[in-house]
Amino acid sequence: MSGKPRLTYFNGRGRMESIRWLLAAAGVEFEEVYLETKEQYDKLIKDGFLLFQQVPLVEMDGMKMVQTRAIQSYIAGKYNLYGKDLKERALIDMYVEGVADLMQMILTFPFSPPDAKEKNLDSIKERATNRYFPVFEKVLKQHGQDFLVGNKFSWADVQLMEAILAVEEKIPAVLSGFPQLQVFKTKMSNMPTIKKFLQPGSPRKPPPDAHYVETVLKVFKK
Amino acid sequence: MAGKPKLHYTKGRGKMESIRWLLAAAGVEFEEEFIETKEDLEKLRNDGVLLFQQVPMVEIDGMRMVQTRAILSYIAAKYNLYGKDLKERAWIDMYVEGTTDLMGMIMYLPFQPADTKEKNLALIIERATTRYFPVYEKALKDHGQDYLVGNKLSWADVHLLEAILMAEECKPDILSAFPLLQAFKGRISNIPTIKKFLQPGSQRKPPTDEKFVAVVRKIFNI
Numbered sequence: 001m002s003g004k005p006r007l008t009y010f011n012g013r014g015r016m017e018s019i020r021w022l023l024a025a026a027g028v029e030f031e032e033v034y035l036e037t038k039e040q041y042d043k044l045i046k047d048g049f050l051l052f053q054q055v056p057l058v059e060m061d062g063m064k065m066v067q068t069r070a071i072q073s074y075i076a077g078k079y080n081l082y083g084k085d086l087k088e089r090a091l092i093d094m095y096v097e098g099v100a101d102l103m104q105m106i107l108t109f110p111f112s113p114p115d116a117k118e119k120n121l122d123s124i125k126e127r128a129t130n131r132y133f134p135v136f137e138k139v140l141k142q143h144g145q146d147f148l149v150g151n152k153f154s155w156a157d158v159q160l161m162e163a164i165l166a167v168e169e170k171i172p173a174v175l176s177g178f179p180q181l182q183v184f185k186t187k188m189s190n191m192p193t194i195k196k197f198l199q200p201g202s203p204r205k206p207p208p209d210a211h212y213v214e215t216v217l218k219v220f221k222k
Numbered sequence: 223m224a225g226k227p228k229l230h231y232t233k234g235r236g237k238m239e240s241i242r243w244l245l246a247a248a249g250v251e252f253e254e255e256f257i258e259t260k261e262d263l264e265k266l267r268n269d270g271v272l273l274f275q276q277v278p279m280v281e282i283d284g285m286r287m288v289q290t291r292a293i294l295s296y297i298a299a300k301y302n303l304y305g306k307d308l309k310e311r312a313w314i315d316m317y318v319e320g321t322t323d324l325m326g327m328i329m330y331l332p333f334q335p336a337d338t339k340e341k342n343l344a345l346i347i348e349r350a351t352t353r354y355f356p357v358y359e360k361a362l363k364d365h366g367q368d369y370l371v372g373n374k375l376s377w378a379d380v381h382l383l384e385a386i387l388m389a390e391e392c393k394p395d396i397l398s399a400f401p402l403l404q405a406f407k408g409r410i411s412n413i414p415t416i417k418k419f420l421q422p423g424s425q426r427k428p429p430t431d432e433k434f435v436a437v438v439r440k441i442f443n444i
Binding site for chain 2: 051074077078093132
């Protein structure tokens with residue numbers, strides 16, 4: 001028996017948060033090991049745990065999985081969140097990749113220099129409201145279904161939900177022009193596994209703060 | 223009848239090259255429509271055929287697919303280059319993400335400021351020889367088989383060959399410490415579909431030179 005998946009990462013969102021969301025949405029309990037020092041990180045590398053010397057690392061089903069997208073694809077495939085056929089999978093992949101590009105901007109934001117922060121925030125707002133959210137608003141409007149793909153809960157819905165909440169933290173009124181996404185957000189929030197993940201005490205991590213940035217820079221310092 | 227896939231991109235490698243490689247390796251003939259000016263890109267955007275206003279875009283099987291990874295995953299699965307089960311797919315995904323990271327560094331090199339080129343090239347060579355190539359060398363050594371995953375040609379092998387050739391363009395003897403990768407390179411290059419792609423006159427694109435960088439900058443306004 002493999003036991004619960006074990007996640008190794010910082011005690012913060014970063015690239016692991018999407019994986020936490022997906023496991024939680026699938027109703028899968030997991031353990032976490034937090035990276036706090038450079039020594040810990042160097043030891044993981046020395047012991048051969050990190051295929052490309054990088055985290056996230058997820059130990060599950062006898063594998064030491066690395067590379068965020070590979071991990072997410074595996075979880076989605078295993079827990080039936082990847083559509084019913086190749087074409088649905090293609091749509092899910094397209095949607096997820098688009099959202100990931102938006103999330104990348106949010107991910108790097110805390111690490112940008114203070115004088116670039118305002119510009120970066122404007123970029124996030126512009127991309128969210130002009131490039132990404134309109135696509136999903138249109139998809140939901142056109143088919144009138146609750147979920148993005150195949151009338152069934154999938155990885156795409158989880159990823160979009162995560163992105164909506166992350167952008168709202170920075171730009172609270174960002175969904176004001178997107179009525180379908182507002183309804184979507186409410187529906188997703190009420191799905192039992194997601195509802196549980198959104199409650200205090202869940203493995204969901206808070207927005208990155210100065211301490212998080214400091215820890216990351218310290219651990220990755222050459 | 224679906225017809226041949228149609229690729230929309232510039233006349234250079236960029237993010238589309240891996241897609242050209244994979245289609246070619248799978249023995250799939252494809253057409254290309256080249257974006258040569260800013261107006262060409264604007265037209266695609268105004269016609270509403272680019273989901274997130276970006277290329278690559280591939281018309282295939284009635285879909286207008288965007289997002290490189292989504293397109294590659296679809297092609298890999300359709301043409302049986304994605305392993306036989308979830309776990310093999312996970313390994314292929316992990317390996318491909320590694321070569322993607324390496325090729326990403328090489329792809330951006332011509333676009334970097336002249337005074338950082340030397341430093342960035344050194345980093346590419348360091349990463350190739352200490353982070354990425356050792357992983358694939360070891361994988362081949364550990365199982366002693368001809369292909370990276372499941373004793374069968376997969377997307378991972380095609381992607382690795384592409385990465386090896388790109389890295390060699392940076393430093394011709396970059397494989398000197400990797401005997402198994404040298405053998406791998408020879409073997410995979412001799413697969414008939416790949417051999418054909420490596421011959422002059424194929425749809426393989428040349429490395430990006432300074433002149434082409436200027437063209438790309440103009441088209442994408444970067």
